[in-house]
Amino acid sequence: MIVKYGGNAMKSLELRRVVAREIAALRAHLPVVVVHGGGPVIEAELSARGVPSEFRQGLRVTSPEAMHVVEMALAKLNKELSADIGQALGLMGRDAALLVGELLLDGAGLATFGRVGRVTEVNAALLRTLLGVGLTPVVGCVAVDVQGEPLNVNADWAAGAVAGALEEGIVFLTDVDGVYRAYPDPDSLVHMLGAQEVRLGIDEGWIAGGMIPKVQAALEALSRGAPFATIASGMAPGVLTRAATGEAGTRIVP
C-alpha cells in the first residue's frame, strides 16, 4: 500500500510518532511505500531565508531559488521521517530516477509555475527491490527532468503516480477525516465520492485549496491501476487499516 504523508499530518513531533507507529504496524501485514510532502517545513525555510513564493491553483510557484530551498528542506525531512519509521530507506524522487517528470505548463503552454512538475515515470523496479529486502521506501516529492534538473512536484500527485505505477492502493493522510460536502461541518463527511462529483465539487467550490490536488491525484492513481484511493485523517488511531478496508475516510471511486 502507498501512504501519502503530508505537512498537515506532521504538525507536531507527537503526531509524527503516531503516524510512524501506524505505518510500522501496517507493514507487519503488507508492504508499504511512503511518499511525503512537507508544505509547512518548506514554508518555514523559505521565510527564514526571505525567499518569496506564492500559491496558484494549490501549487507553489517555484523559482530556481525557491527550488533550492524546497529540495533542501524536503531532503532533511526525508531523513527524519525515515528515522521515525525505522527499517526504512529515505530517497528523493531524484535518486536513481525514482520519479522522472516534466515541467508543468499553463493553458498557454508556458512554464508560469516555475520549476513545478508532474511525474511521467516511476522507477517501480527500485521500489519493489527495496520492499523485497524488507525496507520501507520513504520518498520525497522532488522529481528529476530529462536534463537532470529538479522539479517540485505536489506530494499528492507524486504519491498518486507511485500508486498507479505499483498498481497498489493508496491512503492520503491529512488533517481532516476526508472530503466534506460542507467543510468543516462534521455531519457532511462523504464516505464515497465518484469522479463526476469530484468535478462538480471543484466547480462549485466545496472542494477547495489543498483538497483539490488530493482528489485529482486519487482519480489519477485509480485511472493508472490503483485498486483504491482513500483520503483520511492521520490523527485517528488505526486509520491506515481502517482506511484500507473502507471503514475510515473518503474513498474516491472512478
Ligand SMILES: Nc1ncnc2c1ncn2[C@@H]1O[C@H](COP(=O)(O)OP(=O)(O)O)[C@@H](O)[C@H]1O
Ligand atoms: N471539501 C473539503 N473537505 C475537507 N477539507 C477541505 C475541503 N476543501 C478544502 N479543504 C481543506 O483541505 C485541507 C487539506 O489539504 P492540505 O492542507 O493540502 O493537506 P496536506 O498538507 O495534508 O496535504 C484541509 O485542512 C481543509 O482545510
Ligand SMILES: CC(=O)N[C@@H](CCC(=O)OP(=O)(O)O)C(=O)O
Ligand atoms: C508544487 C507544490 O506545491 N509542491 C509542494 C510540495 C510539498 C507538498 O506537496 O507538501 P504537502 O503534502 O505537505 O502539501 C510545495 O512546494 O509545498
